[in-house]
Amino acid sequence: MLSTLRFRLLLAMAAIITLALIANAAVSYFTIQRHNDQQVARNLTAEAQGNGLAIGEWVGARAMMLEALAPAAHSDDPMTALQQLEASGGFIATYMAYPQDGSAVFSDGWTPPSDYDPRQRTWYQQAVEAESTVVTEPYADADTGGLVVTIAAPFYRNDRLVAVAGGDIGIEAIVDIAGSIAPTPESFAFLVTADGTLVAHPDPEMTLEPASRLTADFDAGYFSAPIGVGEPERLALGGRDKWLRSVPISGTDWQLVVALDEREATAGLRAVLGSSALTLVLVVLGAVLVLGALLTLMFRRLQVVRDAMIDIASGDGDLTLRLPEVGRDEVAQIASAFNRFVSRIESVLITIREASESVTVAAGEIATGGQDLSRRTENAASSLQQSSASIEEITSTVEHTADSARHASELSQSASEVATRGGEVVGQVVSTMEEITASSERIGNIVKVMDGIAFQTNLLALNASVEAARAGEQGRGFAVVAGEVRQLATRSAEASREIRGLIDASGQKVASGTELVRRAGATMEELVAGVNRVAKVLGEISVAAGEQSDGIGQVNVAVAELDRMTQQNAALVEESTVAAEQLKEQADRLAEAVGGFKLGERAVVPA
Template sequence: MSLLKSLKGQILALSSACLVLALLVLTVANFLVARSQARDSLIEESLATAKSHVETIEEWGRGKALVVAASVAAFDDPEPVKTLALLRDAGKFSTFYFGFADKKYVFSETRNLPADYDPTARPWYKQAAAAGGPVITPPYISASDGKLVVTFASPVGAGSALKGVAAGDVSMESVVATVSSVRPTPQSFGFMASSDGKIIAHPDAALTLKPLTDLAPALTSDKLQAAAKSRELLGIEIGGRQRLLTVVPIAGTSWMLVVALDESEALAPIRAMLTTSVVSSIVVLAIAVALLAAVLTQRLRRLTQVRDAMHEVGEGDGDLSRRIDTHGEDELAQIASSYNNFAGKLSGVLGQIREASGSVRVAAEEIATGNQDLSGRTELTASSLQETSASMQQLTETVRQNADAAR
């Protein structure tokens, strides 16, 4: 606290406070700007990552849809089985088939189906007939091998002229693998969801075809679709960690690919930048305070000298012949010059007083000498008077004796 009582300490404290405030404002401003830029960069990078994988899935879907569309040319063949088998193998379908409007059906391989099997009652047939164009059915788990499967279907004809539907089942293993490969950071992942709020693909196979709320209670299809339209990051907690979701719709489907960035990892560079800024600010502050203290010590040296000299003068021990350096034109130089003038004039006044005191001392000594002479003469006079008095007494005694004798 004693330092704050001095002018140097007060200037140093005020300057340090201003410097701390300036560095704090600069650090906060840099952090906010960097965070905004980093967030924009995260959005761009996440979108780029998602789009690259979406393009792979879209290409996969287009390829399957083209194979199904090409099969329509064989719809009127009397024996289309061989053609269906070729299309199945070429398109890597698990099975390929035609469903006719008269409830007949043809598969690319022999199937043991119930005698009352009606292709027109199947979801893929109804969906294609209702759409009047190529469709992709919602994914489902195959009863034969337990794999995730989707059906590509295309109607042949439309309305009352509908002849039937060409369709093929294909495993989504490659799609699941593509989604699982989305891993921008160690704790980040990707998943694919449908517009009806179900998880289609996720690194955790147990979540397949489960509702989005099983992944995160607050996660809904509407939020994902809104994020896809706004192209903004959707913040949500998944698995006890805060995530930033980037959503990209998959063309030709009702699916969405979601990149779930781990917020802690994604913003780690920003935290590192903030830490670096804080450490740098502390170092700059320490250097600036040290330099300022050195400059103040140097610049206020003359003021300290004036203070010490005035203190010595006040205590009566001052050397009035001492002069302070007046180099420069600042206020301290003016104060030093004023002190030098004050000391010079005071020294002159004291010199005059000293001379007057000497004269008074000499006069006093002369007066004392005169007094001593006068005292000596007075003593001689008194001695003479005593002798005269004695003589007078003797004379009086002689006269008295003579008078007695004359009687």
């Protein structure tokens, strides 16, 4: 409910009316309060002054009666005057005291005791000190128990004190006057002396009690001067707030204090405030009802516009609907502006729909072409990568061949050198073999000598055996030795024959080896020449392979650069394809968003 403009306007107007009424009531209340306070202060002052004047007149009248005893003070027999004063003034007793001898005459014939001296009495001393009529503090009468004061007046002749007259009088009348003062039921008055002693109070038990029993604010000096003269003083007495106003009683140091109950004094204000509050509530309720009805009538056409706009907003986006433009008020202007706005939006959305359809077709074609181009680029990149790998393998093979050629050239050069050295060694072998042949011939000669020595040794051993046989027993040991020598000679001869056979065979083999070594030397010379020619050819092959390797390396670099560029192109094509797909998706979303509105064929925007 708070969201409706009608309710907020109603609430705002009710708040304005309420604030206005509250302000008016507040101004009225404070104005009435000020006048009420002034009136209460005047009434309180009048009440206090009127009753204070009555009490003062009562006291003044008795004081004047007492002062009328002046002729009797100068006579020798004041009794008659004292008795007349007692009877006319309502005194309990009147008396005349003389300062010369301290004697006193009493109207009731009372004879004081011998130790009685009126000059020591309070009333006498106060009158002499004040040199005028005084009223003493109240006290309780010993006989009646009533509240009594003494009025005393000094009399002079030629500025010399001749007598002091006094009269005891009950102040029940004053107490009655103070007790009768009650401006409101909870208000009261009391009579108090300058030192704070209560002379009269509605509660008899408070008589002659200190005023501080009423409240702690009533200290000893509180009643030294009148209170509440300019504005009533506010104090709490008896648990209720009071307005205090006092007036001094002439001829005494007393004050009549009137305590007006504040709640009762402001009862009219509270009544005004209550009636103002009730009026405020009734007026606000009436205003709310009247304004509610008026706003309902005023907002009826606006609600129609709102319902139509809700139908447009909550339906299927039907932008062909228009609001009724009836009248010339703000509602009609809102409807007209809304219709123009919807027409413009419809025109824009139709343009967007047509553009989105074109964008969708173009995006689809771009995406399809991008996909085809991406596949062809990927195939080209794959073929290029395979070519690059093949070239890298050819490069590796050529480099390996070049290395092998260089290695073969180096090996051929080493083989040539080895063959050369082998030829030299073969020559040395031939020389050595010839030397071995010569040595074999010399060994053969030595073996022949050894063979002759063995034959001769065998003959000697045979002769020795014959001689030992001839010698018999003496030659037996020599025969044994001779036998051993013959065996040794036989073995030497056999060994010599074997050595000769070996030497002959070795000589034949040495001769064959020498021939073979000569042939090997010739072959080695031919091999050295062939190896040199192979080394030359391999060197040329190595140079050509190095040149091929450099050329293939440059081709490999070019292919690698081409492969990198192809990969970049493939990446760009992929990004283009993705962008085209996204563009197509956005176009689809745009078409879907626009498709959520119901549009005409072509909207015409009104001027």
